[in-house]
Amino acid sequence: xxxxxxxxxxxxxxxxxxxxxxxxxxxxxxxxxxxxxxxxxxxxxxxxxxxxxxxxxxxxxxxxxxxxxxxxxxxxxxxxxxxxxxxxxxxxxxxxxxxxxxxxxxxxxxxxxxxxxxxxxxxxxxxxxxxxxxxxxxxxxxxxxxxxxxxxxxxxxxxxxxxxxxxxxxxxxxxxxxxxxxxxxxxxxxxxxxxxxxxxxxxxxxxxxxxxxxxxxxxxxxxxxxxxxxxxxxxxxxxxxxxxxxxxxxxxxxxxxxxxxxxxxxxxxxxxxxxxxxxxxxxxxxxxxxxxxxxxxxxxxxxxxxxxxxxxxxxxxxxxxxxxxxxxxxxxxxxxxxxxxxxxxxxxxxxxxxxxxxxxxxxxxxxxxxxxxxxxxxxxxxxxxxxxxxxxxxxxxxxxxxxxxxxxxxxxxxxxxxxxxxxxxxxxxxxxxxxxxxxxxxxxxxxxxxxxxxxxxxxxxxxxxxxxxxxxxxxxxxxxxxxxxxxxxxxxxxxx
Numbered sequence: 001x002x003x004x005x006x007x008x009x010x011x012x013x014x015x016x017x018x019x020x021x022x023x024x025x026x027x028x029x030x031x032x033x034x035x036x037x038x039x040x041x042x043x044x045x046x047x048x049x050x051x052x053x054x055x056x057x058x059x060x061x062x063x064x065x066x067x068x069x070x071x072x073x074x075x076x077x078x079x080x081x082x083x084x085x086x087x088x089x090x091x092x093x094x095x096x097x098x099x100x101x102x103x104x105x106x107x108x109x110x111x112x113x114x115x116x117x118x119x120x121x122x123x124x125x126x127x128x129x130x131x132x133x134x135x136x137x138x139x140x141x142x143x144x145x146x147x148x149x150x151x152x153x154x155x156x157x158x159x160x161x162x163x164x165x166x167x168x169x170x171x172x173x174x175x176x177x178x179x180x181x182x183x184x185x186x187x188x189x190x191x192x193x194x195x196x197x198x199x200x201x202x203x204x205x206x207x208x209x210x211x212x213x214x215x216x217x218x219x220x221x222x223x224x225x226x227x228x229x230x231x232x233x234x235x236x237x238x239x240x241x242x243x244x245x246x247x248x249x250x251x252x253x254x255x256x257x258x259x260x261x262x263x264x265x266x267x268x269x270x271x272x273x274x275x276x277x278x279x280x281x282x283x284x285x286x287x288x289x290x291x292x293x294x295x296x297x298x299x300x301x302x303x304x305x306x307x308x309x310x311x312x313x314x315x316x317x318x319x320x321x322x323x324x325x326x327x328x329x330x331x332x333x334x335x336x337x338x339x340x341x342x343x344x345x346x347x348x349x350x351x352x353x354x355x356x357x358x359x360x361x362x363x364x365x366x367x368x369x370x371x372x373x374x375x376x377x378x379x380x381x382x383x384x385x386x387x388x389x390x391x392x393x394x395x396x397x398x399x400x401x402x403x404x405x406x407x408x409x410x411x412x413x414x415x416x417x418x419x420x421x422x423x424x425x426x427x428x429x430x431x432x433x434x435x436x437x438x439x440x441x442x443x444x445x446x447x448x449x450x451x452x453x454x455x456x457x458x459x460x461x462x463x464x465x466x467x468x469x470x471x472x473x474x475x476x477x478x479x480x481x482x483x484x485x486x487x488x489x490x491x492x493x494x495x496x
Contacts, residue, residue: 251431349384410435
């Protein structure tokens, strides 16, 4: 019998995949509400189509031209009524009875208006109106209840779309904390507060002050933080720049409450969170819809490729198993987006227990910096050397891409101990989801200079676009062929 704890863990993994979609993690709440409205209008349109199809006589079907003429009135009426009766207010405070009451009012008034319109244009049909009202009401109620329970469950299993730190503990900061507490369906977790040294250890609205402003760099290094929200008094502005630069240097998004004066900087953007204005500065210029497309492509491509290369994976696994002792798959803890720890999968290319031998071979490293790179690493097996130079050892990472820990294209994920030795500016390479292939691998794969490698990652982040990903993807095969030739010439070695 499957235990409740195992079911709970499996559910948590499943919902973790949901949080890997940038659509949920980056989309502002007011746009998310518009998306819900658009989805409801799709349900309403679908309900009208179904109602038309299930009328008693097939000859009663509306011609396409008539049907298209009805849709604008249908969407305008239901969209306005749903918005007017506050269907899209906080779901956490909703009761099922509240949803039923709103849908009843929308349906009652909507069918009167729609019925009047159909009567005027001469296509009034009682059967159609009854079926449409019933189907649309049932679908909207089911959708809203499902959404309500989804967000409650996400909160229960502690799945959060974003982790934030709030800098400030004044009245305005408290209002913001209260706003997040009243809208738990946003799944935003406040890791802690940052304020003056004398407040450290105290609690404000059940949220602990975890450090002072001077501790900000350490807090960002030791915690998984997606965003830092500054809600400070106006007289702190002269001190703000240094702390914003700390966030910028490690690639963490910054939002500043600006409700005490108006900003007019052309390159900065202001966002509104339920009437509270913020100045938002992002270290990576992104389009949330492009990131959404990137994630969909990651899932689709990794799934298709995994199915196509299954025989190759089996052959690699058998060769590794028959030629050396140890597991076929090598598992290693790596750092993902903003420092999230995940397990990276690779085909094993070294002898068993190679990680314990690292200190013995560090002197062979050919690069400065925290990354170990040696073309003559004695721990690498003969089969492993071939797998590395042809990049076949990376194929199991398609599983990491599928579950959302990695992307096909992006900076390579570092080891936790490597990131500990990073300079502050180098940590910004963690601000984008890591990938199997990066710019360095397809251009300067055999140049072990770590600082150049990091700079190329940062250039990729600063100039990211779907077209750039496509260019890197197209250069991957030539890079693999070059690696094969390099291996044939008698050289070896590979990093990351």
